[in-house]
Amino acid sequence: MFSYNLREVxxxxxxxxxxxxxxxxxxxxxSTRDGLVLVTESxxxxxxxxxxxxxxxxxxxxxxxxxxxxxxxxxxxxxxIQDIAVKLVSTHVLxxxxxxxxxxxxxxxxxxxxxxxYIDPKRFPICVKFLLAEVNSTPEQDKIFVVSPxxxxxxxxxxxxxxxxxxxxxxxxxxxIKQHLADxxxxxxxxxxxxxxxxxxxxPEGQExxxxxxxxxxxxxxxxx
Amino acid sequence: MKLEKEIQxxxxxxxxxxxxxxxxxxxxxxxxxLALKYKNGVVVAGDCRMCFNPTLIGSENFKKLFxxxxxSVIAVAxxxxxxxxxxxxxxxxxxxxxxxxxxRLSFEGKANLVSRILAKFAPLASAGIVVLPxxxxxxxxxxxxxxxxxxEVKYLAxxxxxxxxxxxxxxxxxxxxxxxxxxxxxxxxLNLAYQRNPQTGKVKLVYIIEDEIxxxxxxxxxxxxxxxxxxxx
Numbered sequence: 417m418f419s420y421n422l423r424e425v426x427x428x429x430x431x432x433x434x435x436x437x438x439x440x441x442x443x444x445x446x447s448t449r450d451g452l453v454l455v456t457e458s459x460x461x462x463x464x465x466x467x468x469x470x471x472x473x474x475x476x477x478x479x480x481x482x483x484x485x486x487x488x489x490x491x492x493x494x495x496x497i498q499d500i501a502v503k504l505v506s507t508h509v510l511x512x513x514x515x516x517x518x519x520x521x522x523x524x525x526x527x528x529x530x531x532x533x534y535i536d537p538k539r540f541p542i543c544v545k546f547l548l549a550e551v552n553s554t555p556e557q558d559k560i561f562v563v564s565p566x567x568x569x570x571x572x573x574x575x576x577x578x579x580x581x582x583x584x585x586x587x588x589x590x591x592x593i594k595q596h597l598a599d600x601x602x603x604x605x606x607x608x609x610x611x612x613x614x615x616x617x618x619x620p621e622g623q624e625x626x627x628x629x630x631x632x633x634x635x636x637x638x639x640x641x
Numbered sequence: 642m643k644l645e646k647e648i649q650x651x652x653x654x655x656x657x658x659x660x661x662x663x664x665x666x667x668x669x670x671x672x673x674x675l676a677l678k679y680k681n682g683v684v685v686a687g688d689c690r691m692c693f694n695p696t697l698i699g700s701e702n703f704k705k706l707f708x709x710x711x712x713s714v715i716a717v718a719x720x721x722x723x724x725x726x727x728x729x730x731x732x733x734x735x736x737x738x739x740x741x742x743x744x745r746l747s748f749e750g751k752a753n754l755v756s757r758i759l760a761k762f763a764p765l766a767s768a769g770i771v772v773l774p775x776x777x778x779x780x781x782x783x784x785x786x787x788x789x790x791x792x793e794v795k796y797l798a799x800x801x802x803x804x805x806x807x808x809x810x811x812x813x814x815x816x817x818x819x820x821x822x823x824x825x826x827x828x829x830x831l832n833l834a835y836q837r838n839p840q841t842g843k844v845k846l847v848y849i850i851e852d853e854i855x856x857x858x859x860x861x862x863x864x865x866x867x868x869x870x871x872x873x874x
Contacts, residue, residue, distance in 0.1 A: 511642060511757075512738075512750035520743040 418538070425537045433565045436543035437581035440477040442589055444617060445549055446576040446602040447558035448610040451633035452551045455614040458626040465630035466498045467638035468548070469505045469517050473630055474498050476546030477579050478565070494544050501526060501548070519550035523561035523569050531567025541565060545579050547572075551632045555603035575602040592617045607631055642754065643737050648730055648761045658768035665769060666694040671705045671724060673802035673834045673841040674716035676775045676782045677814055678795045679823035682851035683777045685714045686827040688802070688835065690842025691721060704846050710735055713748060713778045714848045715755070718800035719787070720770040723762050727772055730758055748778040752791060759789035773799045779850050802834025802841035809833045820849060820874055821865075824857060828865055849874060 443456035443464060454465045454475040465475045474497075481493040504525060505517050526548070533539050542565065549560045560572040562579065576593060580586040596613045605613075615627055629641040642648070674687040691703035706716045707728050715731065717724035734754055738746045746754075755776050762772060771787035775797055784797045796814050798806035809830040818826065824847055831844040847857040857874060864872050 511753070513747055513753050514749075515747035516742075516744070516750040518742075518744045524743065 420537045422535075422537060426535070429534065429541045430566075433541055433543050434582075437478050437545060437565065440581040442578060442580040442585055442618065443475050443477050443547070444576065444578050444589065444593070444614050445473075445475060445547055445560060446610050446614060447549070447551075447555045447560065448575075448602050448605050448607050449555060450607045451631060452549045452558060453607055453610050453614065453632075454547075454549070454630040455611060455618060456628050457618060458628040462495075463628065463640075464494060465628055465640070466502075467630070467632065468498065468501045468522070469509075470514065470636040471551045471632065472501075472505070472517070472519050472522065473549050473551075473632045473638065474501055474546060475549070475579070475630065476544050477581060478544030478546075479542075492542055494546070497526060497530075497542070497544060497546060500529065519548050519559050519561055523548050523563060527563045527567045527569040529567070530563065530565070534566045545581075547577055547579055549577075549632070551634055551636075553634065589617060607633075642734060642757060644730055644734055645761075648758060651726055651730075652761055652764055655765050655768065655770070658765070658770070660767070660769050663768045663770070666697065668770065669693060669699050669721040670840070671703060671718050671721050671800070673798060673800035673806055673831060673838065674705055674718050674775055675798035675803075675806050675810065675827060675830060676716065676777045676796065677810060677818075677823055677827060678780075678782060678816070679818040679820060680816070681820065682779050682849060683782055684820075684823045684827045684847060684849055685716050685775070685777050686824075686831055686844055686847040687716050688831055688842040689845040690840065692840050695839045698842075701842050702845075706846055706848050707732075708848075708854055709751065710739070710745075711853065712850070713751060713776065714850055714854060716775045716777075716799075717772060718774070718803075719772045720765075723765055723770060724772045724774070727755070727758055727762065727774065731755060734758075748781060752776055752781075752783050755783075755785060756789035756791050759785055759787060763788050775799055777850060779852075798830065798834075800841070802831070802838035805834040805837045806830040820851075821870070821872075824849065824874060825865055828862055832866070 441457040445454045456464050462480050468474045476494045479493040481495040508517055534541050545565055547562045552558055560577045561569050563569045578589045631639045669691050676685045687705045689703055691699040774785050776783045782794050783791050784794050796810045813826050828844050834841040845859040849855045861872050
């Protein structure tokens with residue numbers, strides 16, 4: 417018979433998640449005057465930033481969906497979660513209307529899905545951390561939600577969010593953002609300036625990296641660079 | 642929709658009905674309803690007659706305007722039974738949504754729900770049973786056909802007396818109407834239908850949708866009909 421100690425299982429799962437996430441490159445998001453912007457280091461052909469609806473963007477770090485598995489053995493990752501998010505949004509639009517799609521409820525549903533898998537001792541945890549950001553008519557009304565690998569969601573109070581694999585990277589990035597912003601605020605900046613700042617923050621000293629940038633403007637258009 | 646199964650079950654209970662088996666004179670019909678926009682809101686009005694056919698009146702006290710929530714009103718014409726069920730389903734759907742989701746359902750979402758429920762009711766049309774609602778919020782009026790097709794209008798009358806009411810609205814409606822003028826026009830249009838159409842009764846209920854929904858009862862309506870300009874709306 418399959419027996420387990422839930423506490424130990426969760427500790428092991430946490431360890432596994434930490435190990436997998438520690439290799440991932442961070443992602444930063446900011447709510448600017450003209451819309452939302454998400455910047456991360458490019459992972460080649462696999463993308464980490466996607467539009468989910470006409471005003472919600474998804475960005476995540478961690479494992480990509482493992483397509484090598486067969487059928488149900490396939491381990492879900494970033495693409496899988498984005499896929500579910502898009503399907504949830506489309507179904508909601510079909511049943512009600514586009515006005516009724518809100519990031520709060522979407523984050524809640526996705527968070528509970530991940531939590532369900534996280535606490536199930538028989539299942540491999542989904543090693544991802546992602547954010548969902550909703551653009552509204554003013555930067556003050558924009559909303560950013562971060563969902564942890566254990567399915568806990570947090571609403572970000574400030575105008576920017578950092579997703580990093582380790583606590584050290586997180587705090588160093590946050591410090592860098594504060595340095596580069598000085599006495600400015602993201603809400604007052606235009607998109608290009610914000611992208612410049614975020615790129616500078618993400619670039620390690622003396623290195624050059626390629627970026628993946630997602631822009632969700634206030635007129636409901638998504639643009640990828 | 643959360644109650645899709647229940648709606649399907651309800652429609653299934655009418656299976657096998659056809660125009661031959663259903664006698665038109667045995668089904669209750671609600672008749673004339675109308676809605677019109679004015680400067681700051683919308684007025685919805687309806688008569689209160691319910692009849693089996695042009696020669697047999699069922700009731701003079703059937704109110705065919707219903708509040709769905711704090712900011713929208715639906716008016717129904719056509720067969721009474723599915724109309725009542727449409728309202729019950731819609732209220733339940735909206736209530737479930739508002740209590741379970743993080744945000745309240747938008748008017749657009751509610752209007753889509755009406756379309757979807759009407760589409761489910763479509764098989765009833767083979768027996769001549771149809772519902773024709775008008776759905777209104779503070780700044781929008783939607784008319785529907787019995788299959789659920791939705792169209793936005795500035796004013797609209799539906800039901801057997803709609804021809805007379807629409808003729809009156811066509812010549813008297815404009816965008817700059819005040820609240821009082823709008824109620825007056827709505828009452829006058831329905832009265833014209835009452836005079837010319839045997840299935841339309843006297844207007845007894847009017848709703849004004851602005852910041853909140855205000856009900857105008859028959860007492861106030863008769864004062865407006867008499868030309869009293871000091872009626873508090």
